[in-house]
Each structure stands twice: as structure tokens, then as C-alpha cells.
Amino acid sequence: MERVDRRGKYLLAVLDDDRALVVHLGMTGQLRLRPDQLDPHVRAWWALDDGHVLELRDVRRFGRVGVVPLGDYASLPTLAAQGPEPWDPVLDDGGLWRRLRPSRVRVKTQLLSQRPLAGVGNIYADEALWRAGVHPARRQVTRGQADRLLDELRAVLQQGIDNGGTTLRDYRAPDGEPGRNQVALVCYGRGGEPCLRCGAPLRRVLVDGRGTTLCPSCQPSR
Numbered sequence: 333m334e335r336v337d338r339r340g341k342y343l344l345a346v347l348d349d350d351r352a353l354v355v356h357l358g359m360t361g362q363l364r365l366r367p368d369q370l371d372p373h374v375r376a377w378w379a380l381d382d383g384h385v386l387e388l389r390d391v392r393r394f395g396r397v398g399v400v401p402l403g404d405y406a407s408l409p410t411l412a413a414q415g416p417e418p419w420d421p422v423l424d425d426g427g428l429w430r431r432l433r434p435s436r437v438r439v440k441t442q443l444l445s446q447r448p449l450a451g452v453g454n455i456y457a458d459e460a461l462w463r464a465g466v467h468p469a470r471r472q473v474t475r476g477q478a479d480r481l482l483d484e485l486r487a488v489l490q491q492g493i494d495n496g497g498t499t500l501r502d503y504r505a506p507d508g509e510p511g512r513n514q515v516a517l518v519c520y521g522r523g524g525e526p527c528l529r530c531g532a533p534l535r536r537v538l539v540d541g542r543g544t545t546l547c548p549s550c551q552p553s554r
């Protein structure tokens with residue numbers, strides 16, 4: 333293993349034979365160096381050159397592991413179709429808007445598809461849409477809304493990184509520590525509680541089948 337890269341929510345361990353080990357942690361996956369005690373939830377492990385053992389622990393088994401030729405992700409369609417990284421300048425100056433505009437798919441569903449940009453999951457989508465005042469079920473957004481949404485996506489992702497991730501139940505950093513971002517969430521998981529901006533009760537709805545929290549007053553549907 334030469335280095336570890338990342339694209340969206342995929343980890344790419346570059347091997348010394350022009351292949352890449354691709355790992356998606358899914359809901360509950362965790363990569364860690366093997367501790368002393370055995371664990372029944374370890375699904376895969378790799379002996380490293382330095383004598384350590386790297387293991388994938390995954391209670392609910394939504395994680396995915398594959399080995400592909402470096403840069404050839406045809407066998408992993410979601411990875412192959414990933415949009416740019418959130419801080420890619422191609423998204424600036426209306427770039428996100430131009431990527432969202434051709435589709436009539438609801439804006440949150442587009443974000444979760446990873447196609448407009450990579451790396452946004454359910455928590456960060458709800459947070460950014462609330463902060464930007466954009467209704468998650470909209471099928472078209474204005475240029476101004478898309479610009480604001482990009483700013484807020486970058487802000488909530490940066491905050492999550494700074495806080496070491498969001499641990500609602502399972503997420504652990506490689507050192508075993510839980511993240512601290514869960515206490516910083518302003519919308520996700522607060523259905524029924526007052527909106528921190530206007531005081532109206534936040535509502536929990538389904539958007540294309542995904543649980544979604546929104547403020548009906550700050551995020552008008554039209």
C-alpha cells in the first residue's frame with residue numbers, strides 16, 4: 333500500500349501494482365489497526381508491511397470492498413459517476429447550479445446521488461439545505477439558491493471535519509474516538525423541535541424515500 337486517497341465517501345488505497353483497494357464504509361464500517369481482542373464483526377483484514385494488521389469492522393454490513401485497476405472504476409458505477417469534490421473550483425461561479433439545472437430530480441436526491449458533487453450524505457444535505465433556505469424536494473433551484481447551497485455545503489462539511497465527524501451511534505475515527513459534530517447539528521434529527529431561525533416546529537418528511545428534516549417556513553416549497 334503506497335498511499336490512501338479519497339473520492340467522495342470512497343477510500344482509495346493505492347497498491348504497489350497499479351491497482352487500488354476501494355473501501356466504502358457504508359453505515360457502520362470502521363477501518364482500524366487490529367486491537368488485542370478478537371471481534372466477531374471484522375469482515376476483512378490486511379497484513380501490512382510494517383507488521384500491523386488493518387481490519388474492517390462492520391456491524392451492519394453495508395460496507396463495500398473491491399480491488400480495481402488504478403483509475404478504472406467502471407465496476408463501481410457510483411464511484412465512476414462521482415461529481416467534483418466539494419472544494420473543486422469548477423463548482424464556483426454558478427458551477428453547482430449548472431450541474432443541478434439539467435435534471436428535474438429533487439435537489440436533495442440529486443445531492444445524495446453524488447453526481448452534482450461528491451461526498452454529501454443525508455445529515456450534511458439536511459443541514460446545508462436548511463442553512464441555505466432551500467426546500468429539499470425542489471426540482472429546480474435558482475442560481476442564487478445554488479450558490480448559497482454550495483457555500484453552506486462547504487461550511488457544514490468543514491464543520492464536520494473540524495469536529496472529527498458526526499457520531500449518532502456507530503461512527504468512530506480510526507483511533508476509536510467518536511466524533512463531536514452531532515452536538516453542532518441545527519436541523520437533522522430535530523423534527524418537532526423549534527427551528528433555530530424562526531421558531532416554527534421542524535417537520536420530518538420523506539423525500540424520495542429518505543427521512544428528511546426541514547423548516548416549512550424557512551424552506552418554502554415554491
Ligand SMILES: [Zn+2]
Pocket residue numbers: 527528529530531532547548549550551
Ligand atoms: Zn425556520
